[in-house]
Amino acid sequence: MAKIIIDEERCKGCELCITACPKHILVMSEQFNKKGYHPAKQIKPEECTGCAFCAMICPDISIEVFK
Amino acid sequence: MKKVFGRPESLTDVPFTYCPGCHHGTAHRLVAEVLDEFGIREKTIGICPVGCSVFAYLFFNCDVICAAHGRAPAIATGIKRSKPDSIVFTYQGDGDLASIGTAEIVHAANRGENITVIFINNAIYGMTGGQMAPTTLVGQVTQTSPYGRDPKTMGYPIKMSEMLSTIKGATYISRVALTKPAYIVKAKKAIKKAFQVQLDGKGFSMVEILSTCPTNWGLSPVEASKWLEENMIPYYPLGEFRTPEEVA
Numbered sequence: 001m002a003k004i005i006i007d008e009e010r011c012k013g014c015e016l017c018i019t020a021c022p023k024h025i026l027v028m029s030e031q032f033n034k035k036g037y038h039p040a041k042q043i044k045p046e047e048c049t050g051c052a053f054c055a056m057i058c059p060d061i062s063i064e065v066f067k
Numbered sequence: 068m069k070k071v072f073g074r075p076e077s078l079t080d081v082p083f084t085y086c087p088g089c090h091h092g093t094a095h096r097l098v099a100e101v102l103d104e105f106g107i108r109e110k111t112i113g114i115c116p117v118g119c120s121v122f123a124y125l126f127f128n129c130d131v132i133c134a135a136h137g138r139a140p141a142i143a144t145g146i147k148r149s150k151p152d153s154i155v156f157t158y159q160g161d162g163d164l165a166s167i168g169t170a171e172i173v174h175a176a177n178r179g180e181n182i183t184v185i186f187i188n189n190a191i192y193g194m195t196g197g198q199m200a201p202t203t204l205v206g207q208v209t210q211t212s213p214y215g216r217d218p219k220t221m222g223y224p225i226k227m228s229e230m231l232s233t234i235k236g237a238t239y240i241s242r243v244a245l246t247k248p249a250y251i252v253k254a255k256k257a258i259k260k261a262f263q264v265q266l267d268g269k270g271f272s273m274v275e276i277l278s279t280c281p282t283n284w285g286l287s288p289v290e291a292s293k294w295l296e297e298n299m300i301p302y303y304p305l306g307e308f309r310t311p312e313e314v315a
Contacts, residue, residue, distance in 0.1 A: 014288035056093075059089055
């Protein structure tokens with residue numbers, strides 16, 4: 001069981017986490033954050049393995065991983 | 068549930084001011100994680116350059132000094148010599164280290180100063196608006212090379228790691244990238260080794276980090292990562308150019 005928490009206000013919508021996720025369960029949200037970016041959003045959280053690839057590649061350290 | 072990944076203690080809570088997808092953030096995190104792991108944050112002094120990372124003093128939770136353009140290794144030399152117990156690192160871009168600061172970096176390496184240099188190479192001047200840097204690739208279009216870099220008049224991209232590895236005073240020289248998790252793991256190992264060299268008092272260490280500049284390259288962050296892998300890595304090969312064993 002693993003989960004990630006995305007800090008939507010820190011996210012700048014660069015989409016690097018989406019390319020890094022081996023399970024393809026990250027997408028861009030349709031909502032805007034305060035800076036005007038579309039933050040990343042996790043779909044199907046039950047499939048997350050907690051590999052932390054998304055957090056490692058995130059340049060803004062906006063993803064926390066729990067296992 | 069236990070937190071297995073989060074913000075390192077050696078970074079403040081200030082959000083980075085860098086553009087979306089810029090590798091500076093990842094590079095900052097790796098340096099901060101290494102400071103955390105060695106437990107040396109309290110005695111570390113960083114020197115930040117002129118460039119986008121001039122604001123690194125806002126982000127690193129240790130003492131940080133801003134140097135004049137390219138002069139970070141000279142300031143680092145002074146600090147390390149007057150406070151030998153402190154851990155001193157410089158964080159410099161390619162416009163800073165490979166252009167205006169070439170003399171400082173070459174002689175700091177030649178004197179074998181016991182400092183660690185984090186060199187961010189994104190093949191362009193970022194903060195000033197995308198002008199050609201000494202590290203710009205042949206044919207690469209920038210604001211000041213609108214028809215692509217032509218070696219006849221503009222010279223060839225300079226390979227700092229290879230150049231510095233010919234210097235006897237340099238102990239550890241390595242080049243890494245941050246475009247995928249496997250590279251990031253290797254990059255962290257290299258940064259850790261560089262700080263280990265300084266902790267052991269073995270001399271000059273430098274890690275060159277190939278980095279993207281999506282804004283000035285005119286690419287999306289994902290395209291920029293791909294461009295780096297396809298164009299920069301073949302010219303700037305990754306790996307260790309000098310290791311402590313070789314010196315000893």
